[in-house]
Amino acid sequence: MSLPDGYTDVPAGKLATVVTALEMLAPPAARPDPSPAPWTLRPAHRPDLDWYRDLYRRVGEDWLWFSRLRMADTALAAIIHDPGVAVFALAVDGRDEGLLELDFRAPGICELAFFGVTAGQLGSGAGRWLMNRAVEQAWSRPIGRLWVHTCTLDHPAALAFYIRSGFTPYQRQIEIADDPRLLGEAPRSAAAHIPML
Template sequence: MSYQDLPDGELAAVVTFLEMSERPDIASPRGTLQLRRVGHASPDQYRALFRKVGSPWLWFSRLMMDDEKLEAIVGDPAVELYEVAAVEAVVGMLELDFREAGQCELAFIGLIPQLAGQGHGKWLLSEALWLAWREEVKRVHVHTCSLDHPAALPAYRRAGFRAYKRAIERFPDPRVLGILPADCAPQIPLLGTLTSTSARPAS
């Protein structure tokens, strides 16, 4: 066994890639939340949803993109964006990417932490698979990492996904860069010098 030190301000995660090649036979649990298709989200609207759902797990990839690059993805007709709602409050998101022929990627799927452990995640994953598996789709895939909610990987496997690859991802801590506020993801210790913007609390 060996260890490799990381510089302050840098993070590393183990990424697990999973796939399924046929529609799983899983029952759809009854849900109290609603899944609503977002017809067209502006870059700022998308970022607000992405931050609300993903900041507790340090999602930052889409926050690094300029408007043009982000619009090219989320404005593509083959990319479907949904918001999860409890009455009027938005509490989660689902993004399905059909840009590769015959495949669907669960690009982003998640709920706010306050809903953890209540069965909503199982409902959302079931809804995601129901939407992903279409006549022309032969493969559905997703990836998760060791910084995500610890229930994510077991949930994917229970749903029928098979792990086929692992990788190490290294990246600058988005809190240190000021992309996310310093108080995001307190379960992941922050090391490094904060910028003036990163020290501000989340709005």
């Protein structure tokens, strides 16, 4: 199906976002870590579902991350407990303030499934530091492709950040979904920059 040029109405209660998929076909040149770097990367082997959802919410609430909030416990556990999925937390002074999830379930490919830091870490260099760790972790395995997608609900600098990190855009899509604020999956005050209809 192709969309016609011009405007297309989005029903009330729905969100529409432009999704851009990006890929990296070889490890990029190393980018220096911010200094000093007060962060550590903590592997979360078979993470507790409540812990995971709490961090997922704290990182993604302002950007209306909702996909994992809609999953039943069994569906979420099947993903994040799979040996082909690696979950990490960015820790600051003993508190988890960033989420990194790498999905190696497809042979030779790694999806940067979830990546982000909490609001208190934005602008601190934590995102750059965490991306450096993401790239190291991904390319430490026998892959030929690392990919990620971002959308217009994400932080306004997300797309440019991924490009600076060595990813190249290759696909654009439109995603329509129920607004998680109207379903009680996110507070009504979340993502004030995106009006509820």
